[in-house]
Amino acid sequence: MPLDSGLASIVTDCYFNLGQMHQLGYGVDKDTRTSVRYYKKACSTGNHAQAYTKCGDYYYSQRDKRSAMACYKKAADFGDVMALNNIGLMLEQGYEDIAPQAEEALKMYKQAHNLGSLDATLNLAIFYLSGKLVPIDQKVGKALLLKAHSQKSARAGEIML
Secondary structure (H helix, E strand, C coil): CCCCHHHHHHHHHHHHHHHHHHHHCCCCCCCHHHHHHHHHHHHHHHCCHHHHHHHHHHHHHCCCHHHHHHHHHHHHHCCCHHHHHHHHHHHHHCECCECCCHHHHHHHHHHHHHCCCHHHHHHHHHHHHHCCCCCCCHHHHHHHHHHHHHCCCHHHHHHHC
């Protein structure tokens, strides 16, 4: 018998939280395999966007970048802005036999920035300051850095120095 949507959402969140506990060692021993198992359950029971991103992070760390990209795309489909930024990073750098796609990366960064991703804001700033795929625009680049810095980004402060 399928769970009603409210209960399914609670179960999904519980699986995600168990994954977090095992990943970070909150009240339990740190155990990456167990955390990923719970993240996968959160994905399969309720399409949990952050769980897909966590699975993507795990696959990326294991150098399985195709699986990482698949998870990030699924997370992005469910609205996870961190996944959008991660897709941008992978597209910018290229992965496995996929050539870098800087124009697509720029689109992902812009989309993630518009949805509030601090990391994407920094990546856009770097594009504008370096002239990568966009004309160099110190004013826009600095404004993006200042925005990130005002949101307490240590990385923005380092770039500004």
